[in-house]
Amino acid sequence: AQSVTQLGSHVSVxxxxxxLLRCNYSSSVPPYLxxxxxxxxxxxxxxxxxTTGATLVKGIxxxxxxxxxxxxxxxxxxxxxHMSDAAEYFCAVSETDTGxxxxxxxxxxxxxxxx
Amino acid sequence: xxxxxxxxxxxxxxxxxxxFLECVxxxxxxxxxxxxxxxxxxxxxxxxxxxxxMKEKGDIPEGYSVSREKKERFSLILESASTNQTSMYLCxxxxxxxxxxxxxxxxxxRLTVT
Numbered sequence: 001a002q003s004v005t006q007l008g009s010h011v012s013v014x015x016x017x018x019x020l021l022r023c024n025y026s027s028s029v030p031p032y033l034x035x036x037x038x039x040x041x042x043x044x045x046x047x048x049x050x051t052t053g054a055t056l057v058k059g060i061x062x063x064x065x066x067x068x069x070x071x072x073x074x075x076x077x078x079x080x081x082h083m084s085d086a087a088e089y090f091c092a093v094s095e096t097d098t099g100x101x102x103x104x105x106x107x108x109x110x111x112x113x114x115x
Numbered sequence: 116x117x118x119x120x121x122x123x124x125x126x127x128x129x130x131x132x133x134x135f136l137e138c139v140x141x142x143x144x145x146x147x148x149x150x151x152x153x154x155x156x157x158x159x160x161x162x163x164x165x166x167x168x169m170k171e172k173g174d175i176p177e178g179y180s181v182s183r184e185k186k187e188r189f190s191l192i193l194e195s196a197s198t199n200q201t202s203m204y205l206c207x208x209x210x211x212x213x214x215x216x217x218x219x220x221x222x223x224x225r226l227t228v229t
Contacts, residue, residue, distance in 0.1 A: 009155060036218075043119070043205060043220030044158075090157060094212075101165055101212035102148055102173060107157035 002027050002093050004106035012112040019063075019078040021109045023091030026072065031093040033074040034103065035065055038088045047089070050074065061085070086113045118142075121206050121221035128228050134193040136224050138206030144219075146212060147189035149173075149181065152203040152223070161204075164189055165212070196228045 007022040025031060032051045036044040048059025055067040061084075065076045074091060091106040122137035140147065146165050150158040150173075160173030162181040170181050178200060182190045189208075193200055204224045210216040 004157075006157075041222065043207075043222045044218070045220070046217040049217075101146060101171070102160050102163045103218065104160070104174075105150070105158040107155055 002095050002104045004091050004093055006091050006106035006109050010110050013081045014114050016080050019081045021076040021089050023074045024072050025093045034092040035076050036090045081113045083113050119219050119221040121224045123224050126226045128196050132196045134196045136191040138189045139187050140208040144208040144210050146209045148207045149191045150205045198228050201228045
C-alpha cells in the first residue's frame with residue numbers, strides 16, 4: 001500500500017507570510033494526489049488535486065501545489081497567509097497501480113496563522 | 116450541494132457495548148467510506164463500500180463491521196467497544212472511486228469509550 005508523509009505536524013506562520021506544507025508519497029507509479037483541509041469542528045473538504053497534465057495545480061482560497069515526480073513530492077503553498085487559513089491540512093493519494101478505490105491520507109499538518 | 120450526515124456528533128459508550136454509527140448521504144453516491152481520525156495518525160481507512168451490500172476492508176478493520184442495506188446509508192458497527200476505539204469517526208462518500216471524484220465528508224462523530 002502507498003504511504004504519505006507530511007513533514008511537520010504543526011506549522012506556524014505570520015499573517016501575510018508564505019505558507020509551505022510538505023507532502024511526500026511512496027510509489028513507483030505516480031498516483032493521483034490531493035490536498036484536503038479541515039476547519040475546526042468540520043469534516044474535510046477538497047482543496048485541490050493532481051491527476052495528469054500540468055504539474056502545477058491551483059485550488060481554492062489561493063492555494064496551489066506542484067507535483068514533482070523526481071522528488072515524489074506534492075507540496076502545498078500559498079503566497080500570503082490569511083487568518084482564515086488556520087486549519088488542519090491533509091495530503092492524500094490514490095493508488096492508480098492497484099486500483100484501490102479509497103484514498104490514503106497523511107498524518108496531517110496543523111497550520112497556525114499569527115496576527 | 117452534497118450532504119453527508121452523521122447521526123451523532125458526540126457519543127459516550129461503555130466498554131463491551133455494541134455501538135452503531137450511522138451515516139447518510141443524499142447524492143446517490145456509489146462509494147461510501149469510514150475513516151477514523153487520531154492526532155498524529157491522520158485518517159485511517161476502516162471499511163468502504165462500492166455498492167449496496169458490497170464492502171471491503173480498509174487498513175484497520177479489526178473490531179469493526181459495516182452494513183450497507185440501502186445506497187444512501189452506511190453504518191459502522193463496533194461489536195464490543197473497547198477504550199482503544201475512542202476516536203473521531205469520519206464518514207465520506209464519492210460518486211466514483213478514489214481519485215476520480217472528490218470525497219464528501221460528514222462532520223464526524225467523536226466517540227468516547229469508558
